[in-house]
Amino acid sequence: MEINTDIFCGDASDILQDIEENCVDLIVTSPPYADQRKDTYGGIPADKYIEWFLPISKELLRVLKPTGTFVLNIKERVINGERSTYVMELIMEMRKQGWLWTEEFIWHKKNCYPGKWPNRFRDAWERLLQFNKTKQFNMYQEAVMVPMGNWAKTRLKNLSETDKIRDNSRVGSGFGKNISNWLTRDMAYPTNVLHLSTECSNRSHSATFPMELPSWFIKLFTKEFDTVLDPFMGSGTTLFAAEKLRRNSIGIDILDEYCQMAKEEIKEKELCHFEKEEEYAFANK
Amino acid sequence: MEINTDIFCGDASDILQDIEENCVDLIVTSPPYADQRKDTYGGIPADKYIEWFLPISKELLRVLKPTGTFVLNIKERVINGERSTYVMELIMEMRKQGWLWTEEFIWHKKNCYPGKWPNRFRDAWERLLQFNKTKQFNMYQEAVMVPMGNWAKTRLKNLSETDKIRDNSRVGSGFGKNISNWLTRDMAYPTNVLHLSTECSNRSHSATFPMELPSWFIKLFTKEFDTVLDPFMGSGTTLFAAEKLRRNSIGIDILDEYCQMAKEEIKEKELCHFEKEEEYAFANK
DNA sequence: GTTCCGCATGAATCGATAG
DNA sequence: ACTATCGATTCATGCGGAA
Numbered sequence: 234m235e236i237n238t239d240i241f242c243g244d245a246s247d248i249l250q251d252i253e254e255n256c257v258d259l260i261v262t263s264p265p266y267a268d269q270r271k272d273t274y275g276g277i278p279a280d281k282y283i284e285w286f287l288p289i290s291k292e293l294l295r296v297l298k299p300t301g302t303f304v305l306n307i308k309e310r311v312i313n314g315e316r317s318t319y320v321m322e323l324i325m326e327m328r329k330q331g332w333l334w335t336e337e338f339i340w341h342k343k344n345c346y347p348g349k350w351p352n353r354f355r356d357a358w359e360r361l362l363q364f365n366k367t368k369q370f371n372m373y374q375e376a377v378m379v380p381m382g383n384w385a386k387t388r389l390k391n392l393s394e395t396d397k398i399r400d401n402s403r404v405g406s407g408f409g410k411n412i413s414n415w416l417t418r419d420m421a422y423p424t425n426v427l428h429l430s431t432e433c434s435n436r437s438h439s440a441t442f443p444m445e446l447p448s449w450f451i452k453l454f455t456k457e458f459d460t461v462l463d464p465f466m467g468s469g470t471t472l473f474a475a476e477k478l479r480r481n482s483i484g485i486d487i488l489d490e491y492c493q494m495a496k497e498e499i500k501e502k503e504l505c506h507f508e509k510e511e512e513y514a515f516a517n518k
Numbered sequence: 519m520e521i522n523t524d525i526f527c528g529d530a531s532d533i534l535q536d537i538e539e540n541c542v543d544l545i546v547t548s549p550p551y552a553d554q555r556k557d558t559y560g561g562i563p564a565d566k567y568i569e570w571f572l573p574i575s576k577e578l579l580r581v582l583k584p585t586g587t588f589v590l591n592i593k594e595r596v597i598n599g600e601r602s603t604y605v606m607e608l609i610m611e612m613r614k615q616g617w618l619w620t621e622e623f624i625w626h627k628k629n630c631y632p633g634k635w636p637n638r639f640r641d642a643w644e645r646l647l648q649f650n651k652t653k654q655f656n657m658y659q660e661a662v663m664v665p666m667g668n669w670a671k672t673r674l675k676n677l678s679e680t681d682k683i684r685d686n687s688r689v690g691s692g693f694g695k696n697i698s699n700w701l702t703r704d705m706a707y708p709t710n711v712l713h714l715s716t717e718c719s720n721r722s723h724s725a726t727f728p729m730e731l732p733s734w735f736i737k738l739f740t741k742e743f744d745t746v747l748d749p750f751m752g753s754g755t756t757l758f759a760a761e762k763l764r765r766n767s768i769g770i771d772i773l774d775e776y777c778q779m780a781k782e783e784i785k786e787k788e789l790c791h792f793e794k795e796e797e798y799a800f801a802n803k
Numbered sequence: 804g805t806t807c808c809g810c811a812t813g814a815a816t817c818g819a820t821a822g
Numbered sequence: 823a824c825t826a827t828c829g830a831t832t833c834a835t836g837c838g839g840a841a
Contacts, residue, residue: 333599335601341626354709372636422639422640424642425639
């Protein structure tokens with residue numbers, strides 16, 4: 234089955250109107266934060282942010298399936314010595330639009346921006362707000378289970394090297410039978426705190442968030458061939474993650490430069506996947 | 519110099535009125551969280567939480583010194599499938615009272631409450647809201663510095679084993695000159711994410727926050743002989759932390775049972791400190 | 804082929820300086 | 823007085839070149 238990756242260049246609130254309702258399974262996005270990204274996106278002032286965002290979130294509510302989820306990555310900055318309150322106000326306004334504020338995940342950034350000030354420490358976390366249209370949303374918790382604390386130590390060490398190699402080399406599940414049994418027994422469900430690094434100084438694609446972030450939510454809230462939407466695509470991290478996990482995706486960005494870049498990268502990745510599948514088929518012939 | 523630990527039994531909004539203004543350097547507290555079940559003992563319903571808390575925060579604003587800080591540990595519950603908004607509303611109302619919302623620290627709980635739900639992961643974080651009366655508050659950042667990321671690996675490994683042994687064996691500072699130089703150079707300021715475990719097996723009372731939590735803020739926002747206030751003392755963790763760090767403290771709790779318990783424990787601890795100081799004086803005679 | 808060291812690079816924030 | 827711009831400060835990460 235084919236995976237579609239569609240990229241549209243333009244303003245999110247315009248483009249979204251051409252997308253039919255109830256067709257998206259997951260929205261993952263990181264819009265420009267207030268007063269930030271002035272050079273690329275013009276920078277939306279904090280006191281205008283809500284009126285700028287609400288028309289977009291209204292369209293997002295329309296295009297999302299009743300079983301779908303909206304994950305919004307955002308963080309308020311310091312203005313005049315205080316944390317700005319626009320994110321909290323946005324949550325309350327979105328609830329008035331009909332969104333359910335289901336959960337707030339924390340992205341704990343391992344490598345946050347450095348600096349020192351007399352009255353403040355470095356900011357090492359961002360919000361990942363989960364909104365839903367209904368309480369009956371899809372969630373595939375097993376897809377993001379994590380190894381338990383001593384999993385590697387207590388279990389894998391007992392395997393002989395040949396066992397490990399043999400089991401890992403099996404095709405299909407990616408793990409041999411023995412290990413997969415242990416997997417289910419010694420895997421735990423994660424929490425609502427994600428501990429990831431930002432991808433810094435990666436010349437090829439300078440992404441706002443690391444690929445693992447959208448990947449995690451895509452695995453958690455969608456299954457294969459579902460549709461993922463990112464209305465502020467940027468360099469396209471969400472779309473690459475979706476493509477890699479065999480989900481259809483729609484990306485929107487106002488900057489033509491980003492759209493071109495994303496289109497070319499997607500083409501490369503698709504080709505790369507195709508080649509790998511060829512090799513794979515050849516090797517297993 | 520003597521350390522005072524005062525414990526008052528009664529309703530916080532009443533007791534606080536008898537405390538004179540501008541005399542507290544730090545307020546650290548974890549009030550009872552809102553509870554949707556109105557009939558449970560002491561539980562404040564979520565929709566009444568703000569009107570219950572605002573008279574207290576008003577008094578807290580009065581008793582706090584202009585250079586002081588208020589750290590509020592709180593987390594909104596899930597009500598009817600959604601995160602409740604009363605914490606956000608509380609922040610906005612407190613700002614109207616005159617509080618500055620300076621920062622939001624995250625307490626990432628290493629061992630959070632177990633459980634499994636079909637539509638939600640375990641909640642592993644709580645808010646630590648920092649409020650101030652003015653922008654010129656005291657902050658002693660050096661008191662809470664932490665070792666840098668790869669401190670042990672990248673620096674200490676370059677020392678010969680004999681160097682390490684010789685330097686470690688020196689009395690006094692605990693480190694030899696060389697290492698202590700590196701210490702200061704290889705310590706970094708922390709971030710606004712705290713990664714602590716909850717205290718699980720505390721004999722006398724239900725698991726609240728770990729001693730390190732109030733200790734961290736006491737070290738950060740006060741100096742010796744300053745005054746720390748906890749208007750919802752509970753079993754007295756904040757007061758013990760203050761006493762241990764040689765800060766005066768005031769505790770308030772509505773349950774006589776807790777007040778008695780805290781009073782006895784404080785007495786024990788003070789005695790213990792006294793004995794240690796005697797031993798110390800004797801040993802160094 | 805490793806391992807190691809140096810280096811640029813960030814969704815930052817404050818305080819001073821300039822219009 | 824109030825707003826824009828700039829320099830200083832700071833640290834985890836991954837890349838590239840060197841040993």
